[in-house]
Amino acid sequence: MSIEVDRAACTGCGRCADICPGSLLALDESGAAFIARPERCWGCASCVKECAAQAIALYLGEDIGGLGGRLTVRRDGPLLHWAVRLAGGETKVITVDGRDANRY
Amino acid sequence: MQEQGHNKMTPVSALRTCRVETDLLIIGGGTAGCFAALTFCKHSKGSVLIAEKADIRRSGCLAAGVNALNAYIAPGKAPQSYVDYARADAEGIVRGDLLLTMSEGLNEAAAELERLGLVILKDAGGGYAMRGERNVKINGENIKPLLAEAVRRHPQIRVLNHVNVTDLTLRDGAVRGAAAIDVRQPVFYEIAARAVLCATGGASGLYRPNNPGFSRHKMWYPPFNTGAGYAMGIRAGAEMTSLEMRFVALRCKGTIAPTGTLAQGVGARQVNARGEVYEGRYGLSTSQRLLGTVTENAEGRGPCCLRTAGITKGQSDDLLRAYLNMAPSQTLRWVESGRTPDVADVPIEGTEPYIVGGHTAAGYWVSTARETTLPGLYAAGDAAGGCPQKYVTGACVEGAIAARAAARALAETAGQQGGAETAPPAQSALAEAEGFLRRGQSGEQTDALEEEMQSVMDEYAGGIGQGYQCHAEGLAEADGKIRALEARAGGLGAADMQGLTWIYELRDRLTLCRSLIAHLAARRETRWPGFVRRADYPAKDDAFLLYVNSRMQGGEVSILHRPLVGEAETYEH
Numbered sequence: 001m002s003i004e005v006d007r008a009a010c011t012g013c014g015r016c017a018d019i020c021p022g023s024l025l026a027l028d029e030s031g032a033a034f035i036a037r038p039e040r041c042w043g044c045a046s047c048v049k050e051c052a053a054q055a056i057a058l059y060l061g062e063d064i065g066g067l068g069g070r071l072t073v074r075r076d077g078p079l080l081h082w083a084v085r086l087a088g089g090e091t092k093v094i095t096v097d098g099r100d101a102n103r104y
Numbered sequence: 105m106q107e108q109g110h111n112k113m114t115p116v117s118a119l120r121t122c123r124v125e126t127d128l129l130i131i132g133g134g135t136a137g138c139f140a141a142l143t144f145c146k147h148s149k150g151s152v153l154i155a156e157k158a159d160i161r162r163s164g165c166l167a168a169g170v171n172a173l174n175a176y177i178a179p180g181k182a183p184q185s186y187v188d189y190a191r192a193d194a195e196g197i198v199r200g201d202l203l204l205t206m207s208e209g210l211n212e213a214a215a216e217l218e219r220l221g222l223v224i225l226k227d228a229g230g231g232y233a234m235r236g237e238r239n240v241k242i243n244g245e246n247i248k249p250l251l252a253e254a255v256r257r258h259p260q261i262r263v264l265n266h267v268n269v270t271d272l273t274l275r276d277g278a279v280r281g282a283a284a285i286d287v288r289q290p291v292f293y294e295i296a297a298r299a300v301l302c303a304t305g306g307a308s309g310l311y312r313p314n315n316p317g318f319s320r321h322k323m324w325y326p327p328f329n330t331g332a333g334y335a336m337g338i339r340a341g342a343e344m345t346s347l348e349m350r351f352v353a354l355r356c357k358g359t360i361a362p363t364g365t366l367a368q369g370v371g372a373r374q375v376n377a378r379g380e381v382y383e384g385r386y387g388l389s390t391s392q393r394l395l396g397t398v399t400e401n402a403e404g405r406g407p408c409c410l411r412t413a414g415i416t417k418g419q420s421d422d423l424l425r426a427y428l429n430m431a432p433s434q435t436l437r438w439v440e441s442g443r444t445p446d447v448a449d450v451p452i453e454g455t456e457p458y459i460v461g462g463h464t465a466a467g468y469w470v471s472t473a474r475e476t477t478l479p480g481l482y483a484a485g486d487a488a489g490g491c492p493q494k495y496v497t498g499a500c501v502e503g504a505i506a507a508r509a510a511a512r513a514l515a516e517t518a519g520q521q522g523g524a525e526t527a528p529p530a531q532s533a534l535a536e537a538e539g540f541l542r543r544g545q546s547g548e549q550t551d552a553l554e555e556e557m558q559s560v561m562d563e564y565a566g567g568i569g570q571g572y573q574c575h576a577e578g579l580a581e582a583d584g585k586i587r588a589l590e591a592r593a594g595g596l597g598a599a600d601m602q603g604l605t606w607i608y609e610l611r612d613r614l615t616l617c618r619s620l621i622a623h624l625a626a627r628r629e630t631r632w633p634g635f636v637r638r639a640d641y642p643a644k645d646d647a648f649l650l651y652v653n654s655r656m657q658g659g660e661v662s663i664l665h666r667p668l669v670g671e672a673e674t675y676e677h
């Protein structure tokens with residue numbers, strides 16, 4: 001369970017580093033975000049949601065049966081468009097409306 | 105008011121001291137801490153300082169979001185019904201006074217959260233739609249940012265984000281502040297306060313987790329809630345209660361995501377590998393539901409699942425969205441494997457044990473007003489004991505009760521010397537921090553000691569590996585090994601503030617392990633077989649219808665037994 005940063009997409013805003021509840025992210029000398037200890041990640045996706053550039057993706061470690069999918073999210077007002085990019089390249093999008101409560 | 109630092113990590117050798125003063129210091133800006141800050145300001149003009157190791161917008165249990173408000177009194181029910189439920193679930197070991205005062209405030213806390221912007225599902229009549237008798241359905245994805253925003257807007261409240269409190273500071277036996285380190289900047293904080301609230305949550309990471317490899321932090325309880333609040337209290341001599349009532353959660357295999365949404369939301373039953381529904385056979389209390397799964401696995405009928413296969417595609421899609429609001433990893437698993445809950449049952453397992461006063465009764469021993477045995481120190485939420493099944497709303501209520509008590513106490517002592525003049529020195533804490541830094545990098549070693557601690561606890565103090573069983577001889581062995589690890593941890597070194605924080609996290613977990621082991625040894629019966637089984641005392645013994653409490657004095661844990669307190673009483677120390 002962890003996250004990875006797409007350095008090419010990262011704008012160096014530092015918001016992910018501020019938000020992580022474990023303070024696991026920092027900016028490197030070139031100003032891009034990095035996670036030095038990915039195995040310390042809780043998988044809460046706070047950084048994923050905080051990154052306006054969608055440069056951070058959540059994945060499941062192979063030790064817990066992860067299959068290489070990458071989860072990112074794009075915010076659009078109250079809507080969160082979550083996208084799972086499967087290892088094979090296909091992307092599935094699930095939209096959650098923040099104004100709706102869970103049914104369950 | 106919020107303060108932000110920059111994000112670069114720099115090697116550190118010496119610390120700059122920063123002195124801060126406040127009327128009320130809140131350690132931990134989580135659910136209870138934020139709610140307490142807001143409540144205090146309704147009852148006092150005094151200043152509030154929240155010291156939070158992360159950023160209050162996404163810290164603690166609520167970081168990923170939650171799925172429901174698990175504690176609510178349904179229309180037509182009385183708060184006493186909640187007390188009765190929680191008492192039965194905990195086999196009697198609860199504080200009636202704490203449960204009742206919490207239950208009386210649950211619905212107001214829910215209403216306040218709704219006023220702050222939380223979306224709550226309504227029924228046809230405009231009331232809250234209930235899930236079962238005690239849960240309210242919400243969109244809990246943004247519950248923490250909402251609380252944080254209310255705090256940020258309040259002029260009386262100052263937030264120090266990324267400040268990790270390490271020790272309480274005392275004068276004449278009373279708590280008068282705290283020592284802290286910045287987790288990113290080379291700064292040491294000496295905080296002086298007229299009252300202090302400990303709201304640091306519970307403790308994860310004491311035991312070897314379900315997934316000890318790369319995904320070791322993919323646990324249910326936040327890996328960043330390390331029991332610091334308990335540990336600083338224990339070291340200062342505070343009385344603790346019921347630590348032996350550990351919490352073991354029943355969770356989705358691998359992702360350790362919550363299962364309540366499946367069990368209660370779509371009525372998924374527990375089934376074993378043969379397809380038999382087993383959940384009724386073991387009883388339906390929290391501990392019994394877990395025991396069922398553990399026993400089915402131990403007796404060779406695992407793996408166990410929640411039966412979801414056969415639900416509609418629409419229900420499945422709703423579940424995928426619901427999990428994105430609280431445990432996105434589970435939705436990722438469903439989508440990437442193609443085994444969505446309508447086509448495949450969801451495998452479940454028991455987690456490693458946690459100490460969490462919002463689920464069981466473990467934590468600080470507090471008065472009805474939530475003051476600890478250390479004058480001037482209050483506790484609320486997962487840090488406070490005696491009052492299980494608090495969840496989000498209960499943590500809020502406890503924060504509010506403690507905040508009102510602190511406001512009253514401060515009004516009574518108004519005009520007396522406060523703040524800086526009475527700030528006790530924190531030099532020993534500073535010297536300790538600089539000592540760790542002088543020794544330089546040894547990150548590997550901190551990790552290694554942590555792993556060793558988790559192995560010891562797993563093997564000798566009833567972890568997953570032992571099917572949650574322990575016995576007197578094993579516990580004595582565990583105590584010796586944890587003491588040895590404590591000695592070794594004293595010699596660790598760190599090159600930067602994050603490394604230093606990790607040393608403190610290990611130190612705090614070791615302190616808590618010592619007390620936990622003493623509690624496990626003292627309760628010579630098996631009361632909650634799902635949470636912990638004493639192999640040498642396998643039956644429930646009503647001679648133990650009492651609280652097992654403890655206090656650390658001179659480095660040794662001493663146990664006290666206290667008689668049960670009912671809801672008719674107001675308990676003062």
Ligand SMILES: Cc1cc2nc3c(=O)[nH]c(=O)nc-3n(C[C@H](O)[C@H](O)[C@H](O)COP(=O)(O)OP(=O)(O)OC[C@H]3O[C@@H](n4cnc5c(N)ncnc54)[C@H](O)[C@@H]3O)c2cc1C
Binds near residue numbers: 303
């Ligand atoms: C994954 C998960 C899902 C849950 N789902 C639900 C749900 O759906 N419904 C429900 O009602 N309840 C749920 N709960 C329970 C509920 O969230 C908790 O009981 C409640 O939030 C606890 O509040 P707290 O303030 O005690 O702890 P927290 O909210 O965790 O706050 C503790 C704070 O203290 C900070 N801290 C810790 N140590 C230090 C230190 N040394 N210095 C400074 N700061 C420190 C932490 O960073 C954190 O911000 C869930 C819990 C978890 C873990």
Ligand code: SF4
Binds near residue numbers: 032
């Ligand atoms: S939030 Fe995104 S863009 Fe900003 S620093 Fe982090 S990864 Fe880069």
Ligand code: SF4
Binds near residue numbers: 023
């Ligand atoms: S997923 Fe959560 S714990 Fe992991 S790096 Fe992002 S914010 Fe930190």
